[in-house]
Amino acid sequence: MADKTDELLTNYYSGVIDSLIYLRRMELQWQPHDDDNIGGSRAINKISRPFDDLVIKYESDQVLHELRNQRDMIKRIEASWDDTTRDIVRMHYDRRDRLTWVLISLRMHLSERTCRSYQKAFKDSVSEALTGLNIAV
Template sequence: MADKLDKLLSDYFTGILDANIKLRRAELKYFSKHAPDENIGGGRKQNDYSNPVELDMIREEDDEMLSAWIMQKEIIETFFNITVEPQRTILYERYGHKKSWLAISLIVHANERTCQRWRDNFKNGIAGHLYSTLNGMSF
């Protein structure tokens, strides 16, 4: 499960998670799965109500993948915003720029093991909230 969490953090800090959310919304908007109208009775449809904005919103809310990605993004943003500056730098450099622990320790002026421990503390803090969204996801 740690591999999925590392992948998710990497996707968040590199912008892939945002791109996935935008792409999924576009897929839902333009490639909808509507069944063909099977009204062969010859009469008019009664109670025909069409509101495309509401239908788009319903389609987005019902999509499990999109909902999971949005929740993951919000959880990571919430925890990232309440962390202190050296930990933010560590997370951004490790997952956003893929730097080594030695390079990160030189940037934040801390021991490599201290940087890893700060990263582990962040991951442990978000892990319980994210595992419910990671179970059904494949990476």
């Protein structure tokens, strides 16, 4: 990878960020069994609200918050670009397909240089947004 922006875009288009969000949510849902009733009777004033507790965990978790911010920021930028640029960027950064610039240019019916310039413009806009929003990469 050339830089952090390339790594972030590769993770986004390869589905890594969505997988990390899912795994983090599963980690937060897991509850070890802590027996609060060792040697005593049942607590009368203990309120159990598992759903509310889980929502509070999701909202207060910094790792989950950063991953969502990264994903949502790329989605917003991606929606503002035309279909051709989105397709080129998706084909370039999706590591599941492993497409070269020659294959991308053949599929898009554009020159290789034009495809690279579309990708660079998109990458620059993402880098600018990352800097402006101060999102950790």
